Structures are given as structure tokens and as C-alpha cells.
Amino acid sequence: MSQALDEIKIGGLGASRKRVEDNRFIRGKGNYTDDITLPGMLHMEILRSPLAHARIKSIDASRAWEIPGVHLVLTGEMMATRNLAWMPTLSYDTQAVLATDKVRFQGQEVACVIADDPYIAKDACEAIDVEYEPLPAIVSPMQAVADGAPVIRDDKENQHDNVIYDWEVGDAAGTERAFAAADTISRLRLHYPRSHPSPIECCGSIADFNRATSKLTVYMTTQAPHIIRAAVALVAELPEHMIRIISPDIGGGFGNKVPVYPGYVCSILASILLERPVKWIEDKSGNLISTGYARDVYLDGEMALRSDGKILAVRMHVDADHGAFFSDAQPSKFKIGLIHSAFAAYDIPVAHLTARGTYSNKAPGGVAYRCSFRVTEAMFFQERMVQAAAVDLGMDQAAFRRMNFVRDDQFPHRTPFGFLTDSGQYGKCLDVGLRAVGYEDFLAKQQEARARGRLLGIGISTMTEPLGAGNSREYDILGIKMFDSAELKVHMTGKAIVRTGARGQGQGHETTWAQIVSHELGIPAEDVVVEEGDTDTAPFGMGTYASRSTPVAGAAVAMVARKIRAKARRLAAHLLEVSEEDIEWELGRFYIRSAPDRGVTIQECAMAAYSNMPDGMEPGLQNTAYYDPPNLTWPFAVYIVTVEVDPETGVWDVLNTVAVDDCGVRINPMIVEGQIMGGLTEAYAMASMQFITFDAEGNCVGSNYMDYLLPTSWETPGFELHSEVVTPCPHHPIGAKGIGECAAVGGPAAFVNAVIDAISGTGVRNIDMPLLPDRVWEAITYRRDVSGVPPVRTDD
Amino acid sequence: MTIVYDDRGDEVASEVPVRRIRFTINGERKVAEVEPRLLLSHLIRRGLGLTGTHMGCDTTNCGACTVLVDGRAVKSCTMLAVQADGHEISTVEGLATASELHPLQEGFSDEHGLQCGFCTPGMMMAAKALLDSNPDPTEEEVRWALSGNLCRCTGYQNIVKSVLWAADKLRSQS
Numbered sequence: 001m002s003q004a005l006d007e008i009k010i011g012g013l014g015a016s017r018k019r020v021e022d023n024r025f026i027r028g029k030g031n032y033t034d035d036i037t038l039p040g041m042l043h044m045e046i047l048r049s050p051l052a053h054a055r056i057k058s059i060d061a062s063r064a065w066e067i068p069g070v071h072l073v074l075t076g077e078m079m080a081t082r083n084l085a086w087m088p089t090l091s092y093d094t095q096a097v098l099a100t101d102k103v104r105f106q107g108q109e110v111a112c113v114i115a116d117d118p119y120i121a122k123d124a125c126e127a128i129d130v131e132y133e134p135l136p137a138i139v140s141p142m143q144a145v146a147d148g149a150p151v152i153r154d155d156k157e158n159q160h161d162n163v164i165y166d167w168e169v170g171d172a173a174g175t176e177r178a179f180a181a182a183d184t185i186s187r188l189r190l191h192y193p194r195s196h197p198s199p200i201e202c203c204g205s206i207a208d209f210n211r212a213t214s215k216l217t218v219y220m221t222t223q224a225p226h227i228i229r230a231a232v233a234l235v236a237e238l239p240e241h242m243i244r245i246i247s248p249d250i251g252g253g254f255g256n257k258v259p260v261y262p263g264y265v266c267s268i269l270a271s272i273l274l275e276r277p278v279k280w281i282e283d284k285s286g287n288l289i290s291t292g293y294a295r296d297v298y299l300d301g302e303m304a305l306r307s308d309g310k311i312l313a314v315r316m317h318v319d320a321d322h323g324a325f326f327s328d329a330q331p332s333k334f335k336i337g338l339i340h341s342a343f344a345a346y347d348i349p350v351a352h353l354t355a356r357g358t359y360s361n362k363a364p365g366g367v368a369y370r371c372s373f374r375v376t377e378a379m380f381f382q383e384r385m386v387q388a389a390a391v392d393l394g395m396d397q398a399a400f401r402r403m404n405f406v407r408d409d410q411f412p413h414r415t416p417f418g419f420l421t422d423s424g425q426y427g428k429c430l431d432v433g434l435r436a437v438g439y440e441d442f443l444a445k446q447q448e449a450r451a452r453g454r455l456l457g458i459g460i461s462t463m464t465e466p467l468g469a470g471n472s473r474e475y476d477i478l479g480i481k482m483f484d485s486a487e488l489k490v491h492m493t494g495k496a497i498v499r500t501g502a503r504g505q506g507q508g509h510e511t512t513w514a515q516i517v518s519h520e521l522g523i524p525a526e527d528v529v530v531e532e533g534d535t536d537t538a539p540f541g542m543g544t545y546a547s548r549s550t551p552v553a554g555a556a557v558a559m560v561a562r563k564i565r566a567k568a569r570r571l572a573a574h575l576l577e578v579s580e581e582d583i584e585w586e587l588g589r590f591y592i593r594s595a596p597d598r599g600v601t602i603q604e605c606a607m608a609a610y611s612n613m614p615d616g617m618e619p620g621l622q623n624t625a626y627y628d629p630p631n632l633t634w635p636f637a638v639y640i641v642t643v644e645v646d647p648e649t650g651v652w653d654v655l656n657t658v659a660v661d662d663c664g665v666r667i668n669p670m671i672v673e674g675q676i677m678g679g680l681t682e683a684y685a686m687a688s689m690q691f692i693t694f695d696a697e698g699n700c701v702g703s704n705y706m707d708y709l710l711p712t713s714w715e716t717p718g719f720e721l722h723s724e725v726v727t728p729c730p731h732h733p734i735g736a737k738g739i740g741e742c743a744a745v746g747g748p749a750a751f752v753n754a755v756i757d758a759i760s761g762t763g764v765r766n767i768d769m770p771l772l773p774d775r776v777w778e779a780i781t782y783r784r785d786v787s788g789v790p791p792v793r794t795d796d
Numbered sequence: 797m798t799i800v801y802d803d804r805g806d807e808v809a810s811e812v813p814v815r816r817i818r819f820t821i822n823g824e825r826k827v828a829e830v831e832p833r834l835l836l837s838h839l840i841r842r843g844l845g846l847t848g849t850h851m852g853c854d855t856t857n858c859g860a861c862t863v864l865v866d867g868r869a870v871k872s873c874t875m876l877a878v879q880a881d882g883h884e885i886s887t888v889e890g891l892a893t894a895s896e897l898h899p900l901q902e903g904f905s906d907e908h909g910l911q912c913g914f915c916t917p918g919m920m921m922a923a924k925a926l927l928d929s930n931p932d933p934t935e936e937e938v939r940w941a942l943s944g945n946l947c948r949c950t951g952y953q954n955i956v957k958s959v960l961w962a963a964d965k966l967r968s969q970s
Contacts, residue, residue: 018905025913026901028848028888032914035847119833200852200860200948201914251850251914252948284853506912506949674908674950681951705857705946713952714943 005587011525012518012587013734016670019511020530030249033204033221038277041206042071044267045121046286047111047128049103052139052361052698053152054132056099056110063127064113069120072270073128075111076100084269086155087235089327090259090477091335093164094156095364096325097262103132104152104324105363106700107289109262114270114278137361137698138162139790141298141319144358152324152359162359164326167335169417170352175304178313178350182304186389191768191789192377193691194296194321194362196288196708197369199505201251203291204281205264207271216272217244220264223253224543226501229535230480231260236268247533253505254682255367258329258545259292289703292329292365293692296321297336297374298789299381303389311348311389311404314416316381318355320366326357328366329545330373331475331482337366337374338466340417342382345426345464345636346404351416361698370682370744372467372546372632379463383749387459387756388765397460397753398434402427405462411730412631419466423727424636424662426462432722433460433638433660442642450761455645456655457758462639463746466632467738468551477542481628484548485539486556488517488564489622492610494603495527498560501541502553503533507740508671509549513557515667516734520561521568521602522588539624547738550667551633551729558733560625567621568605574614575600633729633737635663639680639750645758650777652755654684654717659747662725663739664732673721675740680719683747685711687755689770696791817881821846822890830877836870837861839877840887848888848917852946859945862918863887869925871918871944888917891924899962899969900924909958911949919945923959931967935960 011017024030061073076098079085086094099110111128115121138144138152144162153159179185205220216238222228225245233240250257267280282291298319304312320336322328330337336355343351369376390400405426406413413421437458446456472481490496498513514528532538541553565585572590573580576598584593591599600608609621642655659676666672682690689709692702702708728735748769755771756764764779768788775786814829821844828843840849840863849872852858856874863872864886891898900920903909910916919942926933926941933941938959939952947955 019908021913022905022910025910025916026897026904026920027892028846028917030848030913032847032850034841034851037842037845119831198948199912199914200858200946201850201912202852250912251852252912254948284855284858506910508911670908674911674954677951677953678911678949679951682948705853705855710946710948712943712946713939713956716952718953719951 005522007519007587010518010522011515013515013665013667015515015668017511017515017525017668019508019671021508021510032201032249032251033206033219034281036206036219036248038206038208041277041279042114042116042274043118043121044112044114044270044278044280045118045125046109046263047125048286048290049099049106049108049110051103051132051134052106052137053135054103055135056102057131057133059111060129061111063129064124067120067124067127069116070113070124071274072114073111073124074098074266074270082269084265087260087265089325091326091328091330092332093326095327097265101155105361106698107286107363107703109290112266114274139360139362139694139698141321141358144360152361164322164357164359165335166356168352168354169340171350172352174350175313175315175352179304179315182312183307184305184392185302186305186385186392187302188385188388188766189300190381190384190766191787192295192297192299192380193693193769193788195294195369195686195690196692197254197256197292197294197367198288198708198710199252199254199256202282202284202287203257203261203263205267206277206279207268208277209271209275211275215242215244216268217246218268219246219248221250221257222247223250223257223503223505223545225503225533225535226540227477227543228260232268235265245535247503250503250505253545255294255369255545256292257505258367258543259327259365261291285704288708289700290363292367293323293363294367294369295377297377299377301381301385303385305389305393309393309395309400309403311346314343314348314351316342316353318353320355320357321360321362322357322366323360323362323364325364327364329368331469332477332479333474337368338372339374339378341375341419341466342378344415344419344421345406345462347406347410348416353417362694368546370679370741372465372469372741375465376745379465379745380749383461384752387753398430398439401460401462402430420631421464421634422631423730424464424634425725425727426636429636429638429660429662429725430462432724433640433658436658436720436722437640437642437656453647455647455758457643457645457754459641459750459752459754459757460638461746461750461753462637463742464634464636465742465745466634467547468629468633469546469548470629471631472628482542483626483628484541484552484556485624485626486553486560487539487624488560490564490606492607494523494606496523497529497531498557499531499538500553500557501538502544502549504544504549507544507549507675508668512667512671513554516554516557517561519734520558521565523602547741550736551732551738552627552629554736555629555733556625556627559627560623563623563625564621568602570617571605571608571613572600575604575608630731633664633732635661635737635739635742637661637742637746639743639747641750641754643754643758645755645776647780650773650775650780652771652776657717657719658722659719659743660722660725661739661742662727663742664727664729664737665735666723667736669723672739676721676743677719679741679743680747681711681716682744684716684751686748687751687769687771689772691770693792694790701792815878817878819880819882820884822886832876832878834877835873836875836877836880837872840872846887846889850914850917852914857946859922860915860918862921862945864921864925867925867928869922888920891920899965900959902965903958903961907954907958907961909950909955915945915947919947919955923962927963927966931963933963
């Protein structure tokens with residue numbers, strides 16, 4: 001009898017398989033958009049607005065046209081003649097491609113130049129003379145709704161103020177009643193500052209329109225190539241089958257590479273007009289100042305509490321600053337993403353949330369920056385509010401959480417905002433985290449230290465988030481239902497290629513999709529090649545963002561492999577000359593139930609599909625599966641951080657960071673841990689230094705890496721990861737849940753809670769992120785909350 | 797880079813100043829004619845077609861474009877090509893030999909020190925400069941040496957491990 005395959009050895013589920021992507025990247029042989037050169041290629045540069053809000057009085061590009069090597073200067077006026085001055089956004093608004101009437105944020109695209117060389121194109125941009133009439137700038141929702149505020153979107157017929165929407169969810173009357181019956185009410189207001197995902201690679205595209213074939217090929221930095229194809233078909237009015245979007249290697253995305261940007265549109269139009277390939281590669285300041293931002297919400301909430309610590313109800317209000325155009329990338333049913341996933345981990349009977357979105361003179365975008373549509377804001381507020389409530393009640397913060405957690409036996413659990421969480425072991429995760437950090441010992445040490453004037457703090461944060469949109473009943477983008485697909489072709493020698501409509505940007509799909517195939521079919525992972533990112537060859541998919549690849553595309557890979565296995569079973573029956581019912585499957589092999597040593601391998605079945613199929617069977621061994629998830633997947637995590645704050649300077653150091661992630665079954669533990677550490681670093685970044693703010697004139701502070709601080713290897717603390725708790729997702733084919741974003745979503749509150757805990761003697765309730773030393777120092781010294789709301793002071 | 801201009805009867809195109817430079821890259825001697833304002837990173841990427849040297853920012857912060865100039869780690873977006881005249885440049889493409897990877901390359905793969913791969917060439921070149929001068933660095937020394945290079949994916953912990961892995965291997969080989 002043949003030896004059963006060792007799944008770990010063949011690189012199946014649970015193997016920490018080395019990544020196949022690495023071989024090209026470590027050799028400098030990646031193929032990023034800017035690495036591509038096409039014959040006859042021209043270069044495009046964008047002229048951006050220096051002002052945040054101004055009427056355009058005139059644009060004179062004549063000097064630019066004079067510069068040798070310049071082929072085309074595009075302005076809003078020229079775009080307007082082709083009905084391309086404005087484009088639709090992903091949130092049913094419009095966005096200027098090139099400004100015609102006004103500029104509405106600093107860095108907005110005003111004109112672009114296409115030239116032989118990027119240096120010439122830059123020279124020509126500087127030779128364009130634009131005359132502006134400055135207007136007052138708005139940089140916060142409070143300014144946006146103040147009396148006499150200038151109307152930013154005067155281009156829209158029925159827009160007479162700066163309000164985009166008012167939205168609500170939950171039970172207002174029931175919440176009201178619960179608050180009336182409360183023993184204690186806790187309140188918290190905070191600002192989650194504007195941030196930018198800031199992958200190291202900026203955005204860019206190479207548009208290549210071929211007049212002879214009428215085909216438009218666009219190489220571009222996109223996380224969602226199929227959505228882009230649909231958008232180009234609709235915006236540029238080109239037939240969809242004549243558009244090919246290729247997303248080559250992507251140097252990080254984090255949500256920044258989901259939207260459609262004016263630069264893409266201009267490079268496409270320029271290529272059509274000039275009939276030559278046109279490359280546009282953004283510089284970093286262009287990326288930071290104009291492309292998809294994240295967060296920038298004001299969260300105001302209160303919690304109704306019983307004296308024993310039971311949470312009775314929650315009320316939340318969100319003011320969201322969307323910038324000049326409402327172009328959030330999010331499921332269209334929801335105005336402010338999935339922010340109503342807040343408090344999903346807690347058993348709270350009733351809740352009510354209201355949200356108001358406003359325009360401002362800032363860049364548009366509202367992307368899901370390493371999160372599933374605004375869940376980062378939701379979880380941050382949740383865990384800051386929970387800590388504030390525990391303090392108000394005088395309860396231990398761990399005990400307060402444990403008391404209110406959804407219990408293991410309550411799943412599936414309907415949250416007060418209507419989500420259905422699927423599974424979890426919340427209490428166990430908390431136990432693992434507290435034990436790892438040495439909770440009781442730390443509390444004792446904290447008391448001792450305080451007696452000697454040293455400020456130690458411990459912060460806990462927990463999170464569960466909805467990952468993997470759809471289902472298609474509830475989730476769509478511009479009407480396109482959110483599902484994914486996978487195509488699997490098994491060649492005659494048992495080697496295979498799998499393609500999906502997702503597009504990895506470092507998550508390691510080329511490694512992990514092969515592992516899923518290996519798990520389902522017993523084909524060694526090294527015999528499976530993965531291909532993504534080309535709309536002419538990949539099956540349809542909604543792309544990679546919001547942690548949806550493993551929950552949706554990964555599930556499709558498992559499902560298509562099962563279809564292949566079903567056909568292989570028929571082939572095996574034919575080869576073994578028995579009926580299908582008499583056949584059993586073990587990894588990589590079918591055998592006769594009554595004679596287990598008589599069997600055929602999956603590779604032998606593959607060969608038979610091309611050389612020895614039964615009469616009447618369709619030859620070949622390939623299939624496609626579309627996967628519409630029955631629910632979102634709900635991972636859970638506990639993050640615990642300990643810090644020491646220097647009372648003299650406000651500088652705080654991280655002593656320990658413990659992460660307990662329960663993301664269900666881990667396809668590749670090494671890659672999962674890499675994702676968690678990346679997320680923790682972004683959490684630390686947001687808590688400590690990373691933000692974009694604005695002065696009173698609307699100047700963007702943080703539009704380059706000198707001002708936009710990102711942690712380096714020097715500042716970033718070490719992390720201790722725990723993987724003991726595994727709750728398989730009950731509805732995912734291989735029990736996996738999303739994981740790429742959990743730590744970035746749940747992490748920030750752990751760092752902030754730790755610092756607030758360290759200075760608890762001051763009575764300070766909140767310091768807005770980032771907790772810069774001067775803010776912490778101000779809080780300690782003046783014993784007051786510190787707001788980070790723009791405008792920041794300018795030099796007088 | 798050779799550029800063919802439309803002939804508009806003016807003299808401007810012929811007035812673009814050009815300098816001739818000689819340099820060595822990954823052991824090969826080269827001569828080039830460049831505009832004096834051309835960045836070294838553009839000479840490497842566009843002039844030589846060595847696209848492993850990436851450009852992430854325009855302010856010398858991200859370090860994706862790090863190369864070695866005469867053995868020292870330099871951010872090539874902040875050096876003019878003409879300044880490379882007479883100097884020796886090494887890029888990521890020069891790390892591996894025909895038959896084997898450099899221990900740094902092995903280490904990054906072995907310790908999962910990369911995800912999207914964009915910062916990786918710059919990280920490895922900065923690490924090479926460190927290990928060439930300090931073959932047995934502490935974790936703290938590695939973290940300091942790489943603090944001019946940004947990574948958004950990994951959180952650095954595995955990058956540091958990768959460099960220490962390579963240091964171990966290099967020492968065991970010598």
C-alpha cells in the first residue's frame with residue numbers, strides 16, 4: 001500500500017512554505033509598473049494646484065507647448081470637450097479629472113504634459129501659467145457646516161451647503177430607553193486623524209492604445225484590475241473587450257491603489273490622442289497630497305452602563321471629512337463603510353449610530369487603508385470607549401471586557417447594528433494575552449513605579465472585524481456584486497495553473513493559492529503556478545483590499561479544486577474499473593474502498609483526462625468557480641501593549657507588544673505572522689507619529705516623507721505573536737478568515753490606551769493620535785485632554 | 797538617453813548640455829553621455845536598464861534607491877549621475893553570481909524579510925554596506941544601519957532577522 005502524502009511536505013495547508021515571489025524580488029527582477037518600457041513611450045507629468053481653494057481665472061500653456069520634446073498639454077478645458085473633465089466616483093459623486101472652474105484642494109490636478117522625457121515634461125509643467133483667485137479654505141467638518149461657510153461643490157446643481165449625507169443605523173428609540181435606565185453614562189469624543197496608506201511605490205500607469213487593433217492596454221498600479229476595466233469602459237466609453245488592464249508587481253497597496261485617479265485617465269486619453277504609449281509615474285508628494293487618504297473622522301459616543309459593569313447600550317455619532325469629492329471606495333449600500341461594525345465583539349442589546357459626511361478642501365479618497373471599510377475607526381473608538389467606561393466604573397479593564405464579551409456559545413451572534421458574527425473564543429484569546437504579558441505582575445510593578453515617579457501603562461485592545469465582502473445580497477460597488485472567482489487548469493502531467501481575479505501586493509498569493517490547491521488535490525504546491533492581474537487572462541474578481549482575498553478568492557480556489565477533484569474521481573473510477581461509489585479519496589490519491597492498495601494518483605487522473613477518458617466524457621481537466629460568500633469572516637484578536645512615559649518630555653517607549661490573533665485556519669503561518677507584524681507596525685505608526693494635517697489656509701502638512709513621519713527599523717518595537725487560539729470559520733471552505741489588516745485595525749487603541757493608562761493620575765481622558773511627545777507632555781503638564789483637530793497653528 | 801526632437805527650426809534642442817562620464821557598475825566599465833541634472837538613479841534605471849534599484853520618494857527618505865558607491869551605501873536619487881564619474885557602483889543585480897545567491901538574498905527569503913518587494917533591493921544594499929564593515933553586528937546595530945530605509949509591509953522584525961541570518965552565514969563561510 002502506498003504511503004499517504006505528508007501535507008506539510010508537499011506545501012499544503014499549514015506549511016510555512018517559502019514564498020515563490022521572493023526569487024524575483026531578491027534579485028531585483030520584479031516587474032513593477034515603472035520598470036516597464038514600451039517602444040515609442042512618452043512620459044506624462046501633472047501640474048498640481050498650490051492652493052487649497054481658488055477660482056481659476058486663466059490657464060496659459062503656450063510657453064509649455066514651445067518646449068522641444070513636448071507632445072501634448074492637457075487642461076480641464078480640453079478634457080471638457082471630450083466630456084472627461086469630470087469622472088464618476090465609487091460613491092455616486094463626481095470628481096474633477098483636471099480642474100476647470102475651481103481648484104478644491106492643494107495638490108489637485110490642473111494640467112498635464114506629455115513629452116519625450118519626464119524631465120522635459122516637468123520643465124513644461126513649470127512653464128504653464130495659471131492665475132488663481134484664492135477662496136477661504138475649509139479643513140474640518142465643523143468649519144464645513146458653520147454659518148457662512150463657502151460652498152465647495154458649487155459645480156453641483158442642488159448642493160447649497162457642504163453636507164454630503166446624513167445616515168443612521170440601529171434603534172434610536174430603544175437606545176434612548178436604555179440610556180434612561182442606566183446607572184452610569186460614559187462619554188468620549190475623539191478625532192481619528194487623516195492618514196495616508198503610503199505604499200513605498202507611488203501610483204502610475206502606462207496606457208498603450210493601438211489604433212490598428214483598437215485595443216487599449218493599460219499597465220497600472222491597481223489592486224482591482226477588473227473594476228478598473230469596467231470603470232474605463234464606462235468613463236471612456238470604450239468597449240470592455242477592447243480594454244486590457246494589467247496590474248504587474250505592486251510595491252504595496254494598503255487601499256491606496258483601489259481608486260481611479262485622474263493621472264490614469266489622463267494617460268489613457270493622451271495615449272488615444274497621440275497613438276503612443278504614455279507613462280505616468282507619480283512622485284511621492286503627488287501621491288501623498290492627492291491620492292486616497294484614510295480615516296479623518298470625529299467620533300463622539302456614549303455608553304449606558306449598569307453599576308455592575310454590564311453595557312446596556314451605545315450611542316455614536318460620526319462626522320466624516322471626505323475632502324473635496326466623495327470618492328470613498330466602499331460597498332454602495334453604506335455611506336461610511338462598515339463603521340457600524342463597532343462593538344461587534346460585545347454583547348450589547350441595543351445601539352444607535354448617526355453619521356454626517358461633509359466636503360472640505362482636502363484630497364478625496366476615503367480608502368480602506370489596511371482595513372475593511374472604516375472598521376479601523378470603529379474598533380479604535382470601541383476600545384477607547386471601553387477603556388473610558390472601565391475607568392468611570394472603577395473596574396479592571398480586562399474584567400470589564402470579559403464580562404461584556406459575546407460568549408463562545410452565542411454564535412452566530414447578531415450585533416445591535418445588524419451584522420452576524422460567525423465564531424470566536426474571545427475570552428480564551430484574552431486569557432492568552434494577559435498571561436503572555438504577565439498582567440497581574442505588571443499591575444503590581446506599575447504601582448511600585450508610580451510611587452517612585454515613573455509612569456508605566458498597560459493598554460488592551462480587542463477587535464473583531466467583518467472581512468471578505470460580499471455576500472452579494474448586501475455588498476456591491478456601483479451595483480457590481482462583490483464575489484470572486486478562480487480558474488484552475490490541470491495539465492496532463494499533473495502540473496497546474498490557477499488564476500484568480502484578486503491581485504496581491506505582497507500578501508503572497510502566488511505562494512498561498514498553490515497551497516490551497518495542494519490541500520484540496522494533493523498536487524505538490526511547487527507544481528502549481530499562480531497568475532493574477534491581467535484582465536484578459538484572469539477570471540473576474542473584485543480585487544484585493546479589505547482583507548477579502550483569502551475569504552473570497554481563496555475560497556473560490558478551494559471550490560474550483562473540488563470541482564476538479566469531482567471530475568478526477570470519475571476518471572479514477574474509469575481507470576480502476578469500479579463505480580464511483582466504491583472509491584475513496586485521500587490526499588493526492590483515489591483508491592478502492594475494499595482494496596485500499598489499488599488506487600490512482602491525481603496525476604494519473606490528469607493524464608487520463610487527456611489520454612484515456614471514458615466514452616462520452618468531455619476531455620481535459622479545468623474549471624472555474626465563482627464564490628459568493630454566505631457571510632463575512634470574523635477574526636478576533638487581542639493586542640496588549642505596555643509603555644513607559646517620560647513625565648519630563650512626554651516621550652513614550654514601548655516595553656512589550658503582545659498579539660493574540662485568532663484568524664481561523666492559517667494557510668501559511670509564516671505569511672500570516674508577516675501580515676500581523678506589518679499591521680502592528682502601522683498601528684504603532686498611527687499611534688505615535690503618522691498623520692496628515694492642514695493649516696488654516698488648507699496647506700497640507702505631511703505631503704512628503706520629511707513631514708509625513710513613518711517609523712523606521714529604529715523606532716519600531718519588537719512584537720510577540722501568539723497563535724494558540726484557532727476558531728475555524730464555520731462557512732469558509734477551508735475554515736480561514738481574513739488576517740491582513742487585523743493588527744492595523746485593532747492595534748492603535750492598545751498603544752493609546754497604554755499611554756492614557758500610564759498618565760491616569762492626571763485625569764486625562766483623551767489625547768488625539770498621534771501621541772506626539774509634545775501632546776503627551778501638554779496632557780501631563782496641564783492635566784487636560786489634547787485635541788489634534790486641524791487647522792494646526794501656522795507660523796505667524 | 798537619446799531623444800529625437802521635432803525640428804521646429806530653433807536651436808534649443810541642440811543646446812541641451814551633455815557631459816561624458818566613465819564609471820563601473822557591477823564590475824563592468826561604462827561610458828555615458830548624460831545631462832548634468834540627470835539623477836544617478838535614473839541613469840541606473842533608464843540608462844542601464846537595471847530596474848532593481850527602485851524609486852519611492854523624492855526626498856532621500858525611503859532608501860528604496862540605495863546602491864553602493866565605492867562600497868558606501870548611497871541613495872542614488874540624491875546623487876547626480878555626473879558625480880559618479882570615476883566611481884564604482886554596485887546594485888542589487890550585482891549581488892548574486894551566476895550560480896549562487898548572496899547570503900543576504902537567501903536570508904531575506906528564508907526569514908520572510910520581504911512582502912511586496914519594493915524596498916528589498918535598497919534594504920539589502922544598505923545591509924551589505926553594514927556587513928562589509930561590521931561582519932558581526934548586534935540587532936541594535938542592524939536596526940540603526942537600516943534606519944534610512946523604509947518598509948511598509950514587514951514591520952522590520954523579519955528584515956533584521958534576515959540580515960543577522962546573512963551575517964551568520966557570511967562569517968561561517970570566511
